Amino acid sequence: MELKGKTAIVTGSAGGIGQGIACVLAREGANVVVNDLKAQSCEGTVNRILASGGQAMAFEADVTNKAAIQAMVNATVxxxxxVDILVNNAAIxxxxxxxxxxxEEQWDRVMGVDIKGVFLCCQAVIPQMTKQKKGRIINIGSIxxxxxxxxxxxxxxVAKHGVVGLTNHLAWELxxxxITVNTVCPGGVLTPMMINATTPEYRDAVIKRMVPIGRYIEPEEIGEAVSFLASDRAAIITGQSIAADGGLLTGYGEDLRPSIRKRMVDMQVAHLAKHND
Ligand SMILES: NC(=O)c1ccc[n+]([C@@H]2O[C@H](COP(=O)([O-])OP(=O)(O)OC[C@H]3O[C@@H](n4cnc5c(N)ncnc54)[C@H](O)[C@@H]3O)[C@@H](O)[C@H]2O)c1
Incomplete structure (x- = not known):
């Protein structure tokens, strides 16, 4: 229970990786604010935490909405x-x-949630954490x-690379x-985002052939990495972007190149077909 007495906000934690993170932080004793776009969607995570004896509350807020994020921080306090721990997990x-x-709309939408949302949540907790003279900001990046x-x-x-830049910069500033600022970069976790963004064939190529541990990562395993960075044991770790990917990136670019090339050619052929019509 090394987070006992601490309070964490986990954005986008109605399901997927965010839920895994929220539950591990709660298991370690943290009070958890479960944030997502709809309060009702947070009930599953909140109930899981309450059922295991933890403390949690749901807070509906869109991370792109500055006023809503400030209201969440105020309600948490x-x-x-x-507010001891902020986990910037929400992304699309x-x-x-x-x-x-x-x-342009797609570009703005993704930048809005995946990088501006991270910035706004950091900005909202900085005054409170500064007052406390202590805080942990943990961003969820990606490979x-x-x-x-x-x-x-x-x-x-681009947005996920931006999270690394934000981490490097804020580590100095804070x-x-x-306040320490770090990023955990997950590899393949079988969540709705992963299922929507990839085909089973692509996933198979990545997971079975390219990941040394040969399997998907569980949301709670990302939670363990976050929990360590949130703990007093990680006091000297800041400005780091750590791959939590089962070793995927160590081999990336060699065996996977044919699979990336195939996807590239398929998309370019589709592009040409569309524009030659
Ligand atoms: N699944 C993977 O394999 C994988 C790999 C690398 C990185 N990641 C990262 O992990 C994090 C979680 O991903 P996931 O796979 O669990 O995705 P997910 O889509 O399953 O969950 C994301 C959650 O964020 C919420 N959300 C979206 N927009 C929001 C907004 N504007 N405000 C508040 N909440 C919002 C969604 O409602 C959802 O509950 C993301 O940062 C993602 O980029 C995931």
Missing amino acids: DRFGS EDAPQLAADMS ASLRMTIYGSLDYT ADAG
């Missing part, structure tokens, strides 16, 4: 007295598009934060306030 991935075909891994997802790759 009112209910639990502090839009339909795969070549750069030439990507609409796409570190390499070009998902051909056709330029918007997602160090004197006692």
Whole structure:
């Protein structure tokens, strides 16, 4: 119970990786604010935490809405007295598009949630954490934060690389306030986002052939990495972007190249067909 007495906000934690993170932080004793777009969708995570003897409350807020995020931070302090841990987990991935075909609306939508949302949530907790002289900000990046891994997802790759830049910058800016800032970069976790963004064949190529551990990562396993970074044991770790990918990136670019090339050719053929009509 190394997070006993601490309070965490986990954005986008109605399901998927966010739920796994919220449950592990609660198991370690943290009070957890379960955030997502709809309060009702948070009930599953809140009930799981309450059923295991933890403390949790749901808070509906869109991470792109500055006023709603500020209201969430205020409500957290009112209910639990502090904000010790912020986990910026909420993100979206839009339909795969070549750069030439990507609409400005799609670009803005993905940037809005995946990078501006992270910035707004950080900005909202900084005054409270500074007052406490201590805090932990943990962003959820992706293997796409570190390499070009998902051909056709330029918007997602750019936003997730941006999370690393934000992490590096804020680690310096917030160090004197006692706040550490790190990013955990998951590999393949079988969540709705992963299922929507990839085909079973692509997933098989990545997971079975390319991941040294040879399996999907469980949401709770990402939660374990987050929980460590949130703990006092990680006091000297800041400005880091750590792959939690079962070793995927260590081999990336060699065996997977044919699979990326195939996806690239398929998308370019589709693009030409569309524009030659
Ligand atoms: N699943 C994977 O394999 C994988 C791999 C690498 C990185 N990630 C990252 O992990 C995180 C969680 O992904 P996931 O796979 O669980 O996705 P998911 O789609 O299953 O869950 C994301 C959650 O965020 C919420 N959300 C979306 N927009 C929001 C907004 N504007 N405000 C508040 N909440 C919002 C959604 O409602 C959803 O509950 C994301 O940052 C994602 O980029 C996932």
